Amino acid sequence: MKIHEYQAKELLRGFGVAVPRGRVITDPAEAAAVAREFGGRAVVKAQIHAGGRGQGGGVKLAKTPEEAAQLAGQILGMTLVTHQTGPEGRLVRKVLIEETANIARELYLGIVLDRGVGKPVFMASAAGGMEIEEVAAKDPTAILKAAFDADAGLHPYQARQLAFGLGLPAAALNSAVKIMTALARAWVALDCTLAEINPLILTAENQVMALDAKINLDDNALYRHPQLKELRDLNEEAALEVEASQYGLNYIKLDGNVACMVNGAGLAMATMDIIQYAGGAPANFLDVGGGASSEQVRHAFEILLKDPSVKAVLINIFGGILRCDTLATGVVEAARAVQLKLPLVIRMEGTNVAKGREILAASGLKITVAEGMKDAAEKVVAAAR
Numbered sequence: 001m002k003i004h005e006y007q008a009k010e011l012l013r014g015f016g017v018a019v020p021r022g023r024v025i026t027d028p029a030e031a032a033a034v035a036r037e038f039g040g041r042a043v044v045k046a047q048i049h050a051g052g053r054g055q056g057g058g059v060k061l062a063k064t065p066e067e068a069a070q071l072a073g074q075i076l077g078m079t080l081v082t083h084q085t086g087p088e089g090r091l092v093r094k095v096l097i098e099e100t101a102n103i104a105r106e107l108y109l110g111i112v113l114d115r116g117v118g119k120p121v122f123m124a125s126a127a128g129g130m131e132i133e134e135v136a137a138k139d140p141t142a143i144l145k146a147a148f149d150a151d152a153g154l155h156p157y158q159a160r161q162l163a164f165g166l167g168l169p170a171a172a173l174n175s176a177v178k179i180m181t182a183l184a185r186a187w188v189a190l191d192c193t194l195a196e197i198n199p200l201i202l203t204a205e206n207q208v209m210a211l212d213a214k215i216n217l218d219d220n221a222l223y224r225h226p227q228l229k230e231l232r233d234l235n236e237e238a239a240l241e242v243e244a245s246q247y248g249l250n251y252i253k254l255d256g257n258v259a260c261m262v263n264g265a266g267l268a269m270a271t272m273d274i275i276q277y278a279g280g281a282p283a284n285f286l287d288v289g290g291g292a293s294s295e296q297v298r299h300a301f302e303i304l305l306k307d308p309s310v311k312a313v314l315i316n317i318f319g320g321i322l323r324c325d326t327l328a329t330g331v332v333e334a335a336r337a338v339q340l341k342l343p344l345v346i347r348m349e350g351t352n353v354a355k356g357r358e359i360l361a362a363s364g365l366k367i368t369v370a371e372g373m374k375d376a377a378e379k380v381v382a383a384a385r
Contacts, residue, residue, distance in 0.1 A: 001217045002049045003231045006096045008213035011190065016182040017197075018175070018209045022098035028073035031097050035068035038099035044071040047094040049236040051131070051214070052082030058092065061100070068097060093235060101209060106199035107166055108132060109180065111187040119147045120187060122154055122180065124162040128199035154184035171206035179208055190228065191221035240303055247299040249288055256281025257311040258384050259304040261297075263288050263322045271316045274373050280381035283310050288322070297330025298337070305338055312343040312384035314376055319350025326352075328359035335365050343383035344368065347376035 003011075009019040023034045024047065035042035042065075046058030053059050058080045062068035072095050081089035106128030114121040124144045127135045135142050144165045146158045159180035160173065168176050179200065187195040194216040201211045222229055234242050244251030250265070254272075258280045262268040265287050272282040284307065288300050304313060317327050327348060335344065347370040348356055360367050368383075370376035 001219050001222065001228075001232055002236065003215055003217065004047045004049065004094070004233065004236075005045065005213055006047060006094075007231050008215040009210060011215060012183065012186055012195075012197075012210060012213055015186040015189070017179050017186070017213075018207065019213070020099045020101055020209060020211065022096050024094050024096050025072065026076070026094055028069050028076055031062075031072035031095070032065035032069040034097040035062060035065040038097075040064055041100045042068045043096075043098045043100055044068055044075060045096040045098060046075050046078075046080050046092040047096055048080055048085070048090040048092060049233070050080075050082050050084040050090055052084055053080065056080050056082040056085075058082075072097070090236070101201055101211065102204040103201045103211075104204050105202040106211075107202065107208075108135075108196075108198045109183060109200050110194070110196040110198065111183060111192070112194055114147060117147050120150055120184070122146045122148060122158070122162065122184060124166055124180075126166050128201070130198075132196075132198065148184060150188050153188065154181050156181060168202065168208075169206055172202055172208055175206070175208045179210070186215075190215070191218045191224065192216060193218050240306055244286070244300070244303050247296055249286065249296065249300050249303070251287075251300075251303060252285040253307065254282050254284050255309075256283045257309050258380055259283045259286075259307065259310040259313040261286050261288060261300055261304060261313070261315045261317075263317050263320075263327075267316065267318060271314065271373070271377075274377040275314065275381060278374075278377040278381040280377070280384055283307055293326065293330070295330065297327055298334040301331060301334035302338060305340070305342070310342065312345065312380045314380040315344070315346045315348070316373065316376060317346075317348040317350070319348060319353055319356070323351045324348045324353040324356030325359060328356035331367075332359060332363045332365065335363075335367075340365065343380070345370050345376050345380040345383065347371075347373060 006024045013019050042062050044060045046053050060071045062071050075095050078092050079089040080092050108125040108128040110123045111120050125142050144162050148154045159177040163176040196214040197210040199211050201209050238253050241251050258275050260271050260282050262271050268287045275282050345368045
């Protein structure tokens with residue numbers, strides 16, 4: 001689950017990370033009063049779940065309270081397009097009015113899980129304010145790394161090594177160690193999949209501060225953090241993805257025209273790959289899970305068909321916990337309910353596969369049953385064309 005910058009900063013503040021003073025507003029008229037509170041100058045920042053806001057015109061410096069109100073009026077309600085939003089952009093419903101800082105240097109800090117070593121890895125770079133992927137591609141040595149144990153946390157000696165590697169002055173060392181160890185504690189305590197400060201700034205007074213923050217939370221761990229569920233902003237998520245989550249389905253929209261319904265993430269990835277191999281393009285990732293009911297299958301089918309770009313549907317199921325007859329029943333119910341007119345290809349193997357095929361054959365619906373994944377992919381790609 002993604003959250004906004006202002007929410008991430010508030011969470012990090014609770015762990016001892018220094019962040020600028022700021023306030024979120026939805027009315028431009030409030031911006032001037034907030035800017036006056038911060039001494040007149042302020043930064044006006046669009047709040048959307050995407051990076052590159054500054055390049056898209058969503059981050060502006062206001063030199064007076066009146067300019068802060070003017071800029072807030074321009075940014076609120078705009079459709080902000082960045083390299084992460086896609087060409088459709090994202091509507092700005094909130095802006096963060098934040099105090100300015102005396103910036104001497106911009107740095108990068110981030111934590112992700114390194115599955116290779118089975119531990120979280122702390123990353124730091126002197127190339128702050130840039131996309132870390134670009135930095136890694138141009139010069140991998142520019143990213144310093146330190147794996148740490150989640151139970152023990154990032155040790156102070158590791159933080160000092162990273163701070164020295166970044167070339168921070170001795171006067172800023174304690175401040176940097178405090179922020180790094182606090183970020184590590186937050187990553188573990190909040191069950192994050194990503195915690196990032198970009199940029200982390202070094203001020204002229206030799207203090208370090210999180211000028212921006214990004215936190216992604218593990219959806220599967222939210223039952224441990226009921227208070228964090230309230231941070232979810234449905235306006236920032238695709239409508240079909242929100243609908244799918246209400247039925248316990250894992251759905252991600254993609255750019256192709258072949259809809260996919262699969263049980264199991266590994267099989268879903270393989271299905272998308274083989275569609276590409278057959279010359280097509282998947283329209284989505286949809287995992288109904290191993291124990292889906294016929295009702296969930298029906299809802300999944302309906303969600304697939306709400307995407308106007310879909311020209312054909314492939315259902316690829318290995319019957320284990322989800323039996324093939326349960327799948328077939330759900331598919332037939334959904335196809336009749338929506339009066340399906342698109343080509344539908346089904347490949348299924350496993351528990352009760354013969355019974356499932358009998359249900360499909362007796363339905364009277366125009367359904368193509370494929371023999372194997374390769375056959376299924378070739379047939380659905382041909383149908384989509």
